[in-house]
Each structure stands twice: as structure tokens, then as C-alpha cells.
Amino acid sequence: MDVFEAIKGRRSIRGFKPESISDADLEKILEAGISAPSAGNCQPWEFVIVRDQKIKQKLVQAARGQSFLAEAPVVIVICADVNRTASRYGERGRTLYCIQDTAAAAQNIHLAAYALGYGTCWVGAFDESAAAEAIKAPAGVRPLIMIPIGKPREKPKPTPRTPLRERIHQETF
Ligand SMILES: Cc1cc2nc3c(=O)[nH]c(=O)nc-3n(C[C@H](O)[C@H](O)[C@H](O)COP(=O)(O)O)c2cc1C
Numbered sequence: 505m506d507v508f509e510a511i512k513g514r515r516s517i518r519g520f521k522p523e524s525i526s527d528a529d530l531e532k533i534l535e536a537g538i539s540a541p542s543a544g545n546c547q548p549w550e551f552v553i554v555r556d557q558k559i560k561q562k563l564v565q566a567a568r569g570q571s572f573l574a575e576a577p578v579v580i581v582i583c584a585d586v587n588r589t590a591s592r593y594g595e596r597g598r599t600l601y602c603i604q605d606t607a608a609a610a611q612n613i614h615l616a617a618y619a620l621g622y623g624t625c626w627v628g629a630f631d632e633s634a635a636a637e638a639i640k641a642p643a644g645v646r647p648l649i650m651i652p653i654g655k656p657r658e659k660p661k662p663t664p665r666t667p668l669r670e671r672i673h674q675e676t677f
Contacts, residue, residue: 505619514614515662517623518572520654525578529620533653536616537582540608543601548588549609552581552639552647562638563650567630576652580613581639582606583647603648610649623656 534551542548554560560574563581573579584606589597610626617624627650635647 507615510615510619514618515623515660516625517652517656517658517660518625519657520572520576520623520652521657522577523655525622525653529622530578532620533613533616533622534580536612537609540605540612542605542608543589543597544592546589546592546597546601546605548584548586548602549606550583550585550645552583552641554579554581554639559638563630563635566634566638567627567650570627570629572625573627573650573652575657576654578653580651580653581635581647582610582613582649582651583639583641583645585645587644602646606648610651613651613653617651617653621655622653623658624651624653626651 530553537549537551538547540549554563555578557574560579563579564571564573567573584602586598586602589602589605591597593601614624614626628648630647630650632647635641635650636645639647641647
């Protein structure tokens with residue numbers, strides 16, 4: 505699939521069929537994730553692949569009841585090993601770069617999953633310590649994004665965007 509087709513066609517999916525994901529597809533999707541750029545190529549990302557229903561339920565609770573997380577056959581929890589970037593870039597690495605890096609990996613994952621016929625949703629509204637506890641994240645590893653992934657049970661309409669011309673500034677703001 506053409507990259508522009510994936511960018512334009514992807515939608516947030518919040519309903520999934522029970523059909524599982526093949527290991528080969530999951531690997532391809534995660535490979536797309538780690539192909540993202542990262543500050544100093546520190547690659548702070550860690551991916552926790554959750555298939556266990558009990559752990560998924562804990563993630564739903566952490567995410568204030570967003571039950572569609574548990575409907576997906578797999579939830580990828582993208583974490584940042586903060587010290588990997590902070591040891592090189594200090595405060596800016598800790599508070600900015602490692603977060604941008606995981607976001608870049610997440611977007612690659614969304615697009616690759618869409619290109620392979622899967623639906624995903626970026627889930628960011630969750631209690632970080634509850635999520636960390638659910639996946640037993642070690643100290644210094646922050647769960648930042650949850651991505652449920654599976655065959656879509658819905659086909660949402662495109663969401664609106666503010667026209668580009670209203671967001672572009674020539675030369676200065
Ligand atoms: C940082 C971030 C956090 C988000 N958190 C949630 C979330 O917790 N739950 C949810 O259903 N959608 C969440 N979304 C998805 C947005 O609601 C969605 O991307 C937006 O409405 C545009 O729709 P689209 O993805 O279909 O283009 C989040 C997206 C981003 C980028």
C-alpha cells in the first residue's frame with residue numbers, strides 16, 4: 505500500500521473482531537515500529553505484547569474503562585526506557601526525546617497495521633502507574649501508549665481536520 509493511502513485511510517478503530525493476528529504480521533508491524541527515528545538512535549522503546557485477558561482487563565481499568573482495549577486480540581503497550589535517552593541527553597532526553605521517539609514508533613505501528621488490514625487506536629488516556637503495575641514495568645520504564653490491534657468491526661467516517669492553510673505560517677509565526 506502506498507504510504508499516502510495509509511496515512512489518509514487510517515482511522516481510530518474502537519471495535520474489533522475476535523480473529524487473532526498472525527505472529528508474522530505482528531512482527532512486521534513491530535519492525536515498522538523500530539524503524540522509526542529516535543534521538544541519537546537511542547531507541548528507548550520497549551513493546552509489551554498483551555494477549556492475556558486478565559492483563560487486558562487491568563489495562564481497561566487503568567484506561568478508565570475503555571473496554572474496547574480488551575476486545576482486541578492483542579494490545580501493544582509502548583514503553584520508554586527513559587534512562588536510555590536521559591543518560592545521553594539529560595533532562596531534554598528524559599522529558600522530551602524519549603516521548604517523541606515512542607510516538608514516532610507508535611505512528612509507524614498504526615500505519616503498518618492499517619496497510620496489513622488491521623485496525624488500531626492510539627490510547628493515551630490512562631493512569632500510568634496502574635498500567636505500569638499491570639505489565640510489571642521495571643523502574644524507569646514508562647508505559648506511554650497503548651495500541652489495541654485486530655481486525656476492525658467498524659468502518660468509522662473520516663474525522664475532520666482544520667484546513668491546512670489555517671495552520672501554516674510562512675517564515676515566522
Ligand atoms: C496522544 C493521543 C491520545 C489518544 N488517546 C485516546 C484514548 O485514550 N482513547 C481513544 O479512544 N482515542 C484516543 N486517541 C485517538 C484520537 O481520539 C483520534 O486519533 C482522533 O480523534 C482523530 O481520529 P482518527 O484517529 O480516526 O483520525 C488518542 C490520540 C492521540 C494522538
